[in-house]
Amino acid sequence: MKGPASTLAVLRIAFVALVSLSLLGFAIALGPSRAARIAGAAATSVLVDGFAEEPADHRIPVIDLRIAQESLDSLNADLPWSGGANKRAKLIEHDVEHKVRFRYRGLYTPSHFLGGKKSFRLSMKRSNPWAPYRKVNVINPKAHNLVNNHMAAWVAGSMGVPVPMDELVFTRINGRDIGVMELFEQVDGDFERNRHLWAKAVPVYKGDFPSVEGRALPKGRTLWADAAHWEYSSNADSALAHDKLVRLVAALRMDTMPIAAHRDSIAALIDVDAWLRYEAALLVINTTHIDQYHNQWLVLNPRTGRFYPVLWDALMLFAPPGEPLYYVNDAMSWWTMRIPEWRLQRDRYVHAAMHRLHRKGEFARQLDDVIERIRPSVLADRNKFGNVTLEPADVHRVSLLHVIGSIAGLRSGTTAHWEQTLHRLERAEVEVTRGAALRIRTGSEVPIRLQWSDGPQQVLVNGVAETAASTANGWSIVLHRTLRVKDGGKDHPLADKQSFVVAPLDATIDFGGAIPASLVLTNAVTDEPIE
Amino acid sequence: MRTESDRWLGALFHGWVEILTLFTLLLVAVALFTWAWNRGFRPADRGPLLSAPLLIAGTAMILLLRAFRDDLLPAIIIALGLVLAGLLGRSVQPRGLWMPVMAFSALLGLERNLSALVLGMVVLLALLFSARQQR
Numbered sequence: 001m002k003g004p005a006s007t008l009a010v011l012r013i014a015f016v017a018l019v020s021l022s023l024l025g026f027a028i029a030l031g032p033s034r035a036a037r038i039a040g041a042a043a044t045s046v047l048v049d050g051f052a053e054e055p056a057d058h059r060i061p062v063i064d065l066r067i068a069q070e071s072l073d074s075l076n077a078d079l080p081w082s083g084g085a086n087k088r089a090k091l092i093e094h095d096v097e098h099k100v101r102f103r104y105r106g107l108y109t110p111s112h113f114l115g116g117k118k119s120f121r122l123s124m125k126r127s128n129p130w131a132p133y134r135k136v137n138v139i140n141p142k143a144h145n146l147v148n149n150h151m152a153a154w155v156a157g158s159m160g161v162p163v164p165m166d167e168l169v170f171t172r173i174n175g176r177d178i179g180v181m182e183l184f185e186q187v188d189g190d191f192e193r194n195r196h197l198w199a200k201a202v203p204v205y206k207g208d209f210p211s212v213e214g215r216a217l218p219k220g221r222t223l224w225a226d227a228a229h230w231e232y233s234s235n236a237d238s239a240l241a242h243d244k245l246v247r248l249v250a251a252l253r254m255d256t257m258p259i260a261a262h263r264d265s266i267a268a269l270i271d272v273d274a275w276l277r278y279e280a281a282l283l284v285i286n287t288t289h290i291d292q293y294h295n296q297w298l299v300l301n302p303r304t305g306r307f308y309p310v311l312w313d314a315l316m317l318f319a320p321p322g323e324p325l326y327y328v329n330d331a332m333s334w335w336t337m338r339i340p341e342w343r344l345q346r347d348r349y350v351h352a353a354m355h356r357l358h359r360k361g362e363f364a365r366q367l368d369d370v371i372e373r374i375r376p377s378v379l380a381d382r383n384k385f386g387n388v389t390l391e392p393a394d395v396h397r398v399s400l401l402h403v404i405g406s407i408a409g410l411r412s413g414t415t416a417h418w419e420q421t422l423h424r425l426e427r428a429e430v431e432v433t434r435g436a437a438l439r440i441r442t443g444s445e446v447p448i449r450l451q452w453s454d455g456p457q458q459v460l461v462n463g464v465a466e467t468a469a470s471t472a473n474g475w476s477i478v479l480h481r482t483l484r485v486k487d488g489g490k491d492h493p494l495a496d497k498q499s500f501v502v503a504p505l506d507a508t509i510d511f512g513g514a515i516p517a518s519l520v521l522t523n524a525v526t527d528e529p530i531e
Numbered sequence: 532m533r534t535e536s537d538r539w540l541g542a543l544f545h546g547w548v549e550i551l552t553l554f555t556l557l558l559v560a561v562a563l564f565t566w567a568w569n570r571g572f573r574p575a576d577r578g579p580l581l582s583a584p585l586l587i588a589g590t591a592m593i594l595l596l597r598a599f600r601d602d603l604l605p606a607i608i609i610a611l612g613l614v615l616a617g618l619l620g621r622s623v624q625p626r627g628l629w630m631p632v633m634a635f636s637a638l639l640g641l642e643r644n645l646s647a648l649v650l651g652m653v654v655l656l657a658l659l660f661s662a663r664q665q666r
């Protein structure tokens with residue numbers, strides 16, 4: 001007959017066996033790697049976050065929302081499809097109640113609607129705590145970083161790219177802490193009015209996935225294939241803007257016209273400088289999240305009559321370090337790469353920005369400031385949700401360690417990307433052979449500028465006559481590089497996820513006589529002389 | 532549908548690991564407390580290192596506090612848990628550990644790990660220093 005002690009021992013063994021079997025079962029069902037990551041997130045969120053007791057007061061704005069529980073329940077019961085339904089809510093600011101409309105958003109990405117921190121949009125009256133902005137998105141910071149989208153907006157803004165207002169906030173709904181979220185302006189016809197640039201609404205086009213109808217996610221459309229693929233998002237009259245958009249789409253279409261004709265047509269419809277800064281920002285923040293199908297905005301500048309882009313949902317470091325120097329995000333990117341002087345100007349913006357942000361430490365200082373501001377709120381946030389594996393459905397509670405690791409990753413990732421890119425833009429190893437003519441060969445990727453003051457303005461570059469530009473010190477020509485599409489790629493403006501590589505340069509410059517003694521070669525991107 | 536089942540499976544696993552982690556923390560604390568408590572007894576009188584009723588009650592306290600966070604509910608749960616601990620501490624061994632273990636569980640349930648750690652260390656030291664008094 002067994003005694004109580006042996007019964008207890010059997011029960012203990014059975015308990016341990018059951019727990020082990022359950023873990024094994026989950027590991028088999030989910031796969032060991034996924035199970036390990038989910039388990040790691042769960043264990044660390046319990047172990048680590050509880051040590052942050054009584055953090056300091058918030059240093060970021062607090063969004064305090066009141067919404068009837070039954071309204072929230074009805075929305076929660078039908079996610080993500082309930083995302084289009086607005087509910088009445090109140091935004092409390094200094095004890096003043098502001099009437100707002102609340103709806104969930106983010107149908108395509110589960111991190112917006114799974115888990116305990118759901119992304120939403122607020123529509124407000126003209127007088128509101130976030131005035132002049134009337135529509136703001138408050139999102140669960142996606143990707144593996146709290147701050148990457150916020151920092152992307154800051155980086156691009158510092159480069160002169162139009163960006164939406166973007167703030168990190170601490171959110172409460174019905175008195176319950178929801179945690180740190182990212183609040184940003186919804187771009188619409190008020191984009192210029194909100195910035196006191198224009199008194200009225202201006203035409204704005206949104207290039208994104210089609211609106212959802214029914215209960216199926218629609219397929220993406222190639223935006224630059226047809227003007228109808230752009231959604232008008234303004235109350236301003238659209239007639240002129242639509243005509244310009246149709247012409248722009250036509251100008252981006254590949255045909256037998258020379259590149260110069262396309263260049264001039266595009267330049268008549270797009271603010272080229274704004275666009276090149278935007279293209280430069282895409283490389284600086286290293287994103288491929290803006291593509292042929294989504295995350296694009298076009299605002300028609302009423303002063304110039306030309307469109308300019310707005311950086312949207314860029315996700316800093318969306319692409320890993322070491323991506324191509326000439327990645328084709330969309331048809332506009334394709335043409336930017338194809339037009340040598342535009343490409344050069346983009347590269348110059350890239351180099352200047354990386355030099356300022358990385359070498360002069362501006363990015364690190366800004367990131368430190370942001371971390372300092374959000375620290376108490378992140379410590380107070382027991383509701384951090386994010387993707388813990390590459391499976392979109394794996395949106396789980398994550399820990400402070402996850403935040404720390406991802407910010408460290410942002411630092412090391414930007415450093416790696418910027419070091420690599422700066423090295424490529426600054427490397428100009430040129431082999432020069434002087435004979436009757438000048439022969440220049442290089443495997444580096446940058447264009448080479450030739451400047452001289454004591455020779456002719458007309459030269460032959462590879463047998464083709466070229467007129468040097470006049471400068472303060474004489475004449476100048478740039479040996480632009482030839483790009484070819486990566487092996488197996490498709491060289492077409494509407495092709496998806498393409499990139500260009502730089503062909504080696506082998507150019508002969510005939511000055512029609514002796515090579516000018518004053519000839520100086522410089523890296524056309526950095527203006528550094530080439531020895 | 533694979534995604535739908537995946538979603539539920541992942542969420543279940545996450546919750547299950549959270550519970551197991553909390554249980555493991557409690558288990559370690561109870562083992563340490565009991566070890567220190569047992570030092571006050573002769574070897575023949577010492578009880579087992581892990582008391583199942585103590586672990587069950589502590590785990591219940593943690594889970595209830597994690598599940599019910601609104602308004603006065605946590606206060607009611609803690610009060611009832613401590614009253615129950617006081618009652619059980621009169622008859623169920625290890626008698627002197629019911630109150631500290633329930634207080635420790637309450638702090639874990641309230642996500643106050645630092646306070647739980649401090650309480651745990653104080654309890655451990657108190658038990659060790661009082662071990663010579665022949666409980």
